[in-house]
Amino acid sequence: MFETFTGTETGEQVRREAREFIENYLKPLEQEHRITYESEVPIDLLRQVWKASREAGLYGAQLPEKLGGRGLTIYDQCLLKEDVVSAGAKLGAHVLGELGGPPRVGHLFQFATEKQLETHFLPVVRAERTCCFALTEPNAGSDASRLATRAVKEGDHYVLNGQKRYISGAPYADFAILMAVTDPEAGAKGVTAFLVDFDRSGVSLNSDYLPISGQRSHADIRLDNVRVPESHIVGGLGRGFLLGMSRINVNRLLHCPTMLGLARQALMEAASYATSREQFGTPIASFQAIQHMLADMATELHAARSMVLDVASRLDRGEDTREASAMCKLFASERAFQIADRAIQIHGGAGLMKGSKVEWIFRALRMYRIVTGTSEIQRNTIAKGMLKDLKAAS
Template identity: 50%
Template sequence: MDATITPTAPPARFEGSEAAAAFIAKVQDFIRGELHPLAVGHGITHESGAPKALLQQVWMRSRELGFYGVTLPQPLGGAGFNLVDHVLIKEAIYASGSPFAAHVLGELTGPPRVGALARQATPDQMERFILPVARAEKAVCFAITEPEAGSDAGALQTRARRDGAEWVLDGTKRFISGSPFCDFAVVIASTSEDPAARETTAFFVERDRPGFRVEAGYKTMAGQSHTGNIVLEACRIPAANQIGERGRGLALALGRITVNRVLHCPAMLGLARLALEDSLGHAARRRQFGQPIGAFQAVQHMLADMATELAAARALMLSVARTLDGGGEARAEASMAKLFCSETAFRIADRAVQVHGGEGIVQGSRVEFLFRLLRMYRVLTGTSEIQRNTIARELLGAAVR
């Protein structure tokens, strides 16, 4: 997939605030005017990712323009957007088609990873960890998943034991997004003295400490290489690196899970919009039997279904965002949004491949890449099956209350 930037038509009615609309316009200018030439000049695509030095340029420039820390709490420089504005901003960024989309707001290794930790961080941790990320000086990753702890996040085998004024960590974290670029990781480890008991604690762990190793080099099915394993072998950190209370690690990590599930939706839908727009363009250009293929009812029906399902998924996403903005809990609804948006986005990409025919199955075409990437979202950040479990649990719980 190349670095072509797709000019996306805005919705007939913008659902967010005037401030969000203005912010999106500025971000789109940044993507078109600076990030697109940067990607082309360095040969950066979604599958031939940028080295860290180049990403640092993107992070710093985004911060200079006021984009990078937009999701942080306002005292740290955040813009104070509500969730509806946030999902619309994120959707617009991903719908641009830029290979730097995940770096404009710092989603992979930046402020969104630590914003919720600011309330738990000590003054020392603010200076050493939170503020350097907010200033785009350091990159962070969040390390929970392990070979035997995926959907069951509490079944952690990575252990942290107290040794005087230090903690000693041993274990392996797997499939950690952003780990190849990180300067430090937020690691969730078991601190229970009884292996059968579940007690987890969170720690800041610097990459340059002895016993910390990143094993990267493998790629996802979408061809991306920004994921790796973190291996901890007798890695010693000061007790001051513990985040929050002992035994509250998973609670801290998952404390915003409802909001985070909604925040995964705009990326999927922005990418699905790309697939739809590429299909509309192809249907108008590609000719068979003396006319554009868009004149055939079979193609028209696929396009109509794609547009209808995209509209339905966006409506659900925005509805849940409004509920959360209004103070509602919406745990089941957030899982519904993640489930429906990920499944819908993949169906749209699947139809996009069908509309493109032979061109759609050739590696290097955008819809072929989107098909692979959107297939991954049905697994990432909570599988569709886990979302169904959550929905059913909430529904059944409500029925007996």
């Protein structure tokens, strides 16, 4: 029931290679080092995974061939990401470089200078350096117009002061693509993107919080009179916000396969448990109440996947999917969490215990209704687009 959709010839080849890499390399490595979903993994081990994935042709597979990738379509990427996540590897996110690798810089190549490509972007593709995207602040989450981080020009440098909050991938990163205000009077046009190396004086990272997922993959970035060369501006002065928004429709969509992969795991765990757990002398899978829950979970997963892949096809055709991508983020995050909730219900008390796979998936999926744009923000986008279309048609 999960093999209904297929991608391009290259995409299907990469999917096969990813499955083999996870089963033959990644899972044995995790067992050797006793890695759990909530382990604090040494950076040296992560670098080993990144390089092995790169050598296997997976790390950066979504990039064009001229940049060392496999030239995958967005449709291919959605299928691949769901496969990787649903495989259940604890370090699965690192196979494709989701927490600091090529997905963070892929669309920025067109804005980078030759020097920036040499020093920052191409080393990320080669798994030699890692990066994060730093936009969110303590008082600027969904409202990016409230950025407080400032960059003041001094000669051929800018001096940056401020704080970035909950930045994913920051604990593993060597540098950040960081948004700072260079013109406080210009609104969104006063935001500029800087390459900020973490070994610069005045840069410090702090992660004194633990998300409900139990994974320390986020950190705050504090900037205290950090001097950054003017040559480290990406895309031009005042173009940071546009640069950050240039891939928002694609990025919103590409978070969805992760949710679907987790939901798929939850469904399979629930189905497996239901066939082995007995009550009153019979497997609970024979009870109609359990069957109905499994049927609803499978239906919602199929609906969400169909929706995501439809929008992926439209993006590959170059269509505007602003509202449709928001719909996918909204629907996939809400339905995936509901699937995990039912998986807990089917497991009963066993599902409530820390260490249970469905318990961790439940916590992880709860985050996706907030991170990368809350469900309420997605609804705003959808409604505004619909009302705009109605007004234009009247």
